[in-house]
Amino acid sequence: MIRKPYERPAMVRNVVGRMNKAGLASGIARRESVEGLSIEKLCAEYGSPLFVFSERRIRSRVREAREAFGRRHPNVTLCCSYKTNYLGAICAIQHQEGSLAEVVSGMEYEKARRLGIPGNRIVFNGPMKTRDELVRAIREDAILHADSLDEIYSIERLAAEMNTKPVVGVRVGVDAGVHPRWDRFGFDLASGQAAQAVRRIAAGGRLTLGGLHCHIGTYILDPGAYSKAAKQIAEFAAEIEKMFGVSPTHLDLGGGFASNNTLGSQYYAGGIAPTIDNYAEAISTALMSAGNGRTRLLPLLIEPGRAIVDDAGTLITTVVSSKSLANGRKGVVVDAGVNLLFTAWWYRLGIETDRATDGLLEETAVYGPLCMNIDCIRESVPLPDLRPGDHLVVHPVGAYAFTQSMQFIRLRPAVVLVNESGVAECIRRAEVLDDLDGPERLPERFKPREEGNRSAPTSRPV
């Protein structure tokens, strides 16, 4: 008699009235490979958990975005949003595709410089730029966007000290119908603060007016919001020309395009994000038609982050244990948690398994390895009977997951890039304790002494 594969006994009550009216497939997909490479082999070589990025997908998304805007606007340049994912290889791919660097700190600026990006191809945004960072940015002719009047005053003082007249743009806040409105950044347009900032730059004599930057928010699902923002910015640029006789050097509509992820509150799973074409159409049409088509069509910068890299990132994780929770629901503990997937708090991340099953799927909570109750990747996802050593594949995690990951309780794992030939290359090794301890300085009196001469007790207390 042939013995069948064993799965732990499971029983799920059928609940009437909760049918999937959208008619989407339910259940879970089986996935044995990532980018054509065996999950088992990747884990054997690089360990688990493991971030896997696809070079092919990043290049393809950059090209898609460039073509979508290029078909509709004569002068568009994409920028690589560093904060979304500043792993050197990930940024380098985008730079090879012609993207500028978009940074929001001196640390990110330095990372771009180390990748060989000259200052004049770095867009320097953000609410905080230190004196040293500004000095460097001015000296290297970076594309600066000022966030506050205090920052403009600082740049003016530095300009005097350095005997130069830097080009400085301003970040403009507009009401594009997005809630909550991001009004903590830049200068509000409607209340006249943006005009005041431009007046200070254009008429102050110490600075030269650069571009107008605008970033209306993140994961914006309505391309119409970009239409509203673009129209206001283009008309403001025309007004500036009328008022001061100078034109901004460029318009920068920021990023915030949605990826094909699933928000926690979303009814459907994935698939609701507008295409890059939708965003390009909204922005370009608004710019072309602003002022009844009579405004000057300025060079356009776009800073898509999530929409470029999210889909290119996958996290492989391994089941550590499974258990029955107090309410009878199943739970599994895996070796990657919110320490690596900060984004799990607002996304319903996709989870697939490499385990074959003909059996029953049970709603299962997926917990991470941290000894913290908050460490939950998914509260409920239909999964088969999982055993220690089985793998789960979490996708998409290319945006923000790595840059926001933390060395909390556990060190961070390796990251590999699957190149266009389908070969995995390690682009970040797994961390070791010295990576965390390196900056620490332990006062001499706390250092362990030689065996047999300890000041601290050594016997086991219980």
Place this chain on the structure above:
Amino acid sequence: MKETPPDIQRLRVLALSETGFVFDPRTGHSYNVNAVGIMMLEGLKAGLSQEEICSNVRKSFKTGDAEIEEDLSAFLRILKEHGLTDTRGADSPKESVL
């Protein structure tokens, strides 16, 4: 600690299909049960002892002994959570089926 045997009177009325569909005519609820669960449920309905149920599962599926016993205990807890069994006190005068 010896586990208290479950009262399986309620299990006896369940309708089981070999594909894993289970219907409870008492409440109108229906369930899906996997292959191992169905074999255990059939054993419980038939009044088999835990040892006999484990032995049947062992003959049909590839697994270790200790695991089956633990899993049968867990399955009995699932049945109880669904209200399909009552656990009697150890000194209950009712007939023990296990």
